[in-house]
Amino acid sequence: MPSILAEMLSYDFILRALLVGLLVSLCASLLGSSLVLKRYSMIGDGLSHVGYGALAFAAAFNLAPLYVAIPVVVAAAFFLLRLSQNSRLKGDALIAIISSSALAIGMIIISVFQVNIDVNSYMFGSILALQQEDVAVSVVSSLAVIALYILFYNKIFSVTFDESFSKATGIKTGLYNGLIALLTAVVIVVGMRLMGALLISSLVIFPSLTAMRVCKSYRGVTVFSVVISIVCFITGLVITFYLPVPTGACIVVVDLAAFLICTLVGKIKSAVRK
Amino acid sequence: MSYEGVAAFKDISFSVESGDYLLILGENGSGKSTLVKGILGLKEPSAGKIAFNGITPRQIGYLPQQNAIQKDFPATVQEVVLSGCLGAGGFCPFYTKKQRQAADKSIRHLHLEDIRKKSFRDLSGGQQQRVLIARALCATDKMLLLDEPVTGLDAVMTAELYDITEHLNKVHKTTIIMISHDIANALKYANKVLHLSAGNSFFGTAEEYVRTDFYKNMTGGGNNAEYSC
Numbered sequence: 001m002p003s004i005l006a007e008m009l010s011y012d013f014i015l016r017a018l019l020v021g022l023l024v025s026l027c028a029s030l031l032g033s034s035l036v037l038k039r040y041s042m043i044g045d046g047l048s049h050v051g052y053g054a055l056a057f058a059a060a061f062n063l064a065p066l067y068v069a070i071p072v073v074v075a076a077a078f079f080l081l082r083l084s085q086n087s088r089l090k091g092d093a094l095i096a097i098i099s100s101s102a103l104a105i106g107m108i109i110i111s112v113f114q115v116n117i118d119v120n121s122y123m124f125g126s127i128l129a130l131q132q133e134d135v136a137v138s139v140v141s142s143l144a145v146i147a148l149y150i151l152f153y154n155k156i157f158s159v160t161f162d163e164s165f166s167k168a169t170g171i172k173t174g175l176y177n178g179l180i181a182l183l184t185a186v187v188i189v190v191g192m193r194l195m196g197a198l199l200i201s202s203l204v205i206f207p208s209l210t211a212m213r214v215c216k217s218y219r220g221v222t223v224f225s226v227v228i229s230i231v232c233f234i235t236g237l238v239i240t241f242y243l244p245v246p247t248g249a250c251i252v253v254v255d256l257a258a259f260l261i262c263t264l265v266g267k268i269k270s271a272v273r274k
Numbered sequence: 275m276s277y278e279g280v281a282a283f284k285d286i287s288f289s290v291e292s293g294d295y296l297l298i299l300g301e302n303g304s305g306k307s308t309l310v311k312g313i314l315g316l317k318e319p320s321a322g323k324i325a326f327n328g329i330t331p332r333q334i335g336y337l338p339q340q341n342a343i344q345k346d347f348p349a350t351v352q353e354v355v356l357s358g359c360l361g362a363g364g365f366c367p368f369y370t371k372k373q374r375q376a377a378d379k380s381i382r383h384l385h386l387e388d389i390r391k392k393s394f395r396d397l398s399g400g401q402q403q404r405v406l407i408a409r410a411l412c413a414t415d416k417m418l419l420l421d422e423p424v425t426g427l428d429a430v431m432t433a434e435l436y437d438i439t440e441h442l443n444k445v446h447k448t449t450i451i452m453i454s455h456d457i458a459n460a461l462k463y464a465n466k467v468l469h470l471s472a473g474n475s476f477f478g479t480a481e482e483y484v485r486t487d488f489y490k491n492m493t494g495g496g497n498n499a500e501y502s503c
Contacts, residue, residue, distance in 0.1 A: 161343070165409070
């Protein structure tokens with residue numbers, strides 16, 4: 001095992017994938033609890049499709065992908081949260097509209113401009129997709145997400161748990177909802193190169209859902225979901241080194257396994273208590 | 275401590291003094307939630323005013339209507355109660371010792387010591403309401419605003435909830451404002467009643483209220499407007 005690990009780490013692209021992947025898994029699982037509990041599980045899916053559209057646009061005009069995708073997806077996230085609060089279109093319907101439209105526009109851009117990109121790797125991710133300059137942007141934005149999350153942890157908890165109460169005690173709920181949207185958008189864009197547009201949302205929702213099966217406290221859920229997320233990511237990456245399977249898909253399946261195991265453990269625990 | 279409100283939805287003035295127990299009644303759509311927002315300082319009344327004397331909207335403990343998100347929320351009683359202290363903290367990212375002490379006091383106050391490590395989602399409906407009252411009392415014990423607190427509770431839990439409000443009102447001199455549909459029970463505890471209605475509204479003492487047509491209609495003595503649709 002150690003020799004295999006050493007061999008893995010001797011490849012530059014694996015090191016890059018490992019670094020970015022670990023940071024993205026960490027950030028995604030932090031935000032996951034809040035998003036799942038606020039019934040925004042599908043937001044990751046919607047935003048990643050917007051990200052796909054933005055990346056296609058960037059490729060068509062030879063722009064740096066992340067510098068186009070991050071602002072566009074952040075705008076989409078704000079749009080989603082704002083609109084679903086004030087309009088008749090509820091969250092899930094709105095996400096469905098935005099995600100399929102962005103996907104369609106992305107496909108049209110790619111075919112009209114004859115962009116030479118690997119659609120498969122955009123959709124399902126690739127550990128080869130990360131370039132050196134992406135790594136720097138990814139690391140900086142991930143660290144910013146972690147710092148902001150820790151600083152506003154208590155307020156994010158309060159706004160997630162009870163928005164009306166938070167508002168009444170003078171917490172600026174709009175500001176913190178905006179913050180959650182912003183952080184989510186950044187994580188999605190940074191992570192979708194690795195995981196793919198179709199699979200990135202699993203990184204957001206799985207670890208939190210898994211942790212919620214077995215943990216009683218919010219802090220417990222937060223910490224345990226980070227641990228699960230990181231363990232599943234590393235496991236998935238190691239497996240793909242042995243087997244000819246795509247990394248993103250493998251990580252999702254490992255996440256699913258962890259979810260099923262923890263569901264079982266949770267059921268047994270509550271049965272024992274009774 | 276008193277305020278008078280003349281809101282746009284109808285011409286009615288009312289005042290609450292320190293130590294009062296005010297029951298707010300009214301059909302759906304009569305403007306109860308607008309009034310709640312006004313009292314909490316979240317919405318300026320479009321006409322009339324709400325005047326606070328010796329209290330600010332931030333010093334009102336608030337128990338909102340139950341929401342679906344909380345039913346399966348993984349958080350301990352301690353975490354939920356502590357979050358009630360946040361409003362006073364400003365930009366400080368972490369809880370101060372003072373805030374933790376306030377939460378502890380609140381937990382003792384509502385006898386939650388034994389379940390403080392339990393998960394909110396594993397509690398009964400009545401226990402959950404007790405936790406949320408404890409959270410509301412973190413910031414203040416001057417005034418408590420409860421928005422339909424007994425909805426979905428069984429008879430035993432409902433009685434327990436009224437006992438808590440009565441205890442807070444009588445022993446701790448907390449001013450209580452309760453919005454409720456449960457007129458028969460709530461009237462036993464309130465000393466003042468505000469009845470909002472599309473036509474004319476009523477404000478007065480509980481004794482006066484039971485002699486009005488509002489009361490007769492609400493309790494089924496007359497033609498009940500709520501059943502006519």
